[in-house]
Amino acid sequence: MFDLEYLIPLALALSVPARAFPAHASLAGLRTEEWNKALATLKYTPPPPPPGPLECSGTKLVNDADHPFMDPQPGDIRGPCSGLNTLASHGYINRTGITSCSEIITAAMEGFNMENNLARFTCYAAFLVDGNVITDKLSIGGKSDKTGPDPPGPATVAGLSTHNLFEGDTSMTRADAYFGGDNNFNETLFQEFVEYSNRYGGGKYNLTVAGEYRFKRIQDSIATNPTFSFVAPRLFSAYSESVNPINFWVDGRQDDGQLDPEVARSFFEKMRFPDDFHRAARPMNGENELEVLAAHPIEPGSNINGVNTYTPDPTSGKLADKCTLYENHVNRTVRSLYPDPTGDLLDALKINMHYFYTSVQHRGCKEIFPYGQ
Numbered sequence: 001m002f003d004l005e006y007l008i009p010l011a012l013a014l015s016v017p018a019r020a021f022p023a024h025a026s027l028a029g030l031r032t033e034e035w036n037k038a039l040a041t042l043k044y045t046p047p048p049p050p051p052g053p054l055e056c057s058g059t060k061l062v063n064d065a066d067h068p069f070m071d072p073q074p075g076d077i078r079g080p081c082s083g084l085n086t087l088a089s090h091g092y093i094n095r096t097g098i099t100s101c102s103e104i105i106t107a108a109m110e111g112f113n114m115e116n117n118l119a120r121f122t123c124y125a126a127f128l129v130d131g132n133v134i135t136d137k138l139s140i141g142g143k144s145d146k147t148g149p150d151p152p153g154p155a156t157v158a159g160l161s162t163h164n165l166f167e168g169d170t171s172m173t174r175a176d177a178y179f180g181g182d183n184n185f186n187e188t189l190f191q192e193f194v195e196y197s198n199r200y201g202g203g204k205y206n207l208t209v210a211g212e213y214r215f216k217r218i219q220d221s222i223a224t225n226p227t228f229s230f231v232a233p234r235l236f237s238a239y240s241e242s243v244n245p246i247n248f249w250v251d252g253r254q255d256d257g258q259l260d261p262e263v264a265r266s267f268f269e270k271m272r273f274p275d276d277f278h279r280a281a282r283p284m285n286g287e288n289e290l291e292v293l294a295a296h297p298i299e300p301g302s303n304i305n306g307v308n309t310y311t312p313d314p315t316s317g318k319l320a321d322k323c324t325l326y327e328n329h330v331n332r333t334v335r336s337l338y339p340d341p342t343g344d345l346l347d348a349l350k351i352n353m354h355y356f357y358t359s360v361q362h363r364g365c366k367e368i369f370p371y372g373q
């Protein structure tokens with residue numbers, strides 16, 4: 001005798017086609033059987049080599065007729081990075097918010113004059129953990145802005161909003177994920193940014209303000225967020241985002257490192273170049289992040305047992321040592337998310353890891369091959 005109670009769900013399961021894995025969703029952290037299922041629905045697109053430096057690298061009008069601002073359309077993705085949101089709103093990267101490292105690197109150089117190695121370092125570090133290495137697609141955000149857990153299943157594509165990898169705590173204008181809303185502009189935090197610009201920068205956001213405001217945001221998180229974590233790779237993105245507004249949002253004709261908070265609002269909140277905006281006067285490499293750290297040195301670490309229990313983590317990569325940051329990322333973070341890759345997945349990881357390495361090669365760092373050469 002057949003038992004209908006078992007046969008009906010089985011028949012239904014066999015008649016429903018497997019749900020395709022989103023081509024822009026990361027494969028990091030999946031179990032082997034989940035990988036196999038996902039890989040069966042995805043086409044392998046090996047990534048093209050990273051673009052080289054700009055030929056003409058001075059300032060120029062970037063809010064131009066070829067790159068008009070357009071509001072995101074329903075279904076378009078925006079995320080926690082105000083720089084990439086702006087590049088998407090102006091069509092320097094795909095306006096949908098689904099892009100790739102080669103597109104982002106070209107766009108960050110063209111639109112902001114980000115120095116080539118910095119653009120490579122930032123993008124491949126993020127792509128390896130938040131992007132889909134099989135399809136070569138990266139989502140610049142995507143998590144819904146709400147408190148509580150996201151719905152389960154591969155339909156949830158967090159992209160760059162994935163918490164505690166690149167996106168993390170102590171952002172300048174986004175709340176910590178613990179409080180919800182970490183993807184979105186927060187006016188209260190922006191007013192603190194303005195207040196610090198008035199108090200320490202005579203009304204402008206500059207390196208002095210960046211040092212003080214970074215420290216304040218860290219102290220806030222230590223005191224209020226029991227899950228606060230401040231280790232690599234978040235450590236790198238936090239200091240980088242402190243100086244990005246100074247390096248990239250001051251008009252290249254002004255070129256004095258003094259950012260008007262209303263210009264900052266245009267990027268942070270409206271995701272839009274100001275009218276007539278000219279990119280930086282020369283390729284900017286972000287090394288001034290070390291001055292931000294020097295204002296209030298702090299070891300990487302986290303709250304290990306509730307608020308006010310910040311404890312240094314000596315195993316984390318450190319900001320001043322890019323070779324260790326690179327090694328740490330490849331050997332620890334990526335390896336833990338992809339413990340045992342095979343086939344196309346292994347191939348794609350090796351290629352992207354090598355492209356990541358090219359961003360630190362000029363510093364004399366040694367190439368690491370966690371999956372063999």
Ligand code: HEM
Pocket residue numbers: 080081082083084104105108112114118119122123126127160161166167168169170171172173174237241242244245248249268
């Ligand atoms: C090159 C590839 C880039 C990647 C992968 C990237 C990624 C990210 C991510 C994941 C965050 C969220 C961190 C957090 O606050 O939790 C972020 C924040 C930020 N990014 Fe980017 N970014 C890139 C380029 C840029 C560029 C070119 C700019 C400026 C022109 C920029 C400016 C910022 C700023 C200012 C924030 C801080 C937002 C805030 O705290 O409110 N980024 N970025």
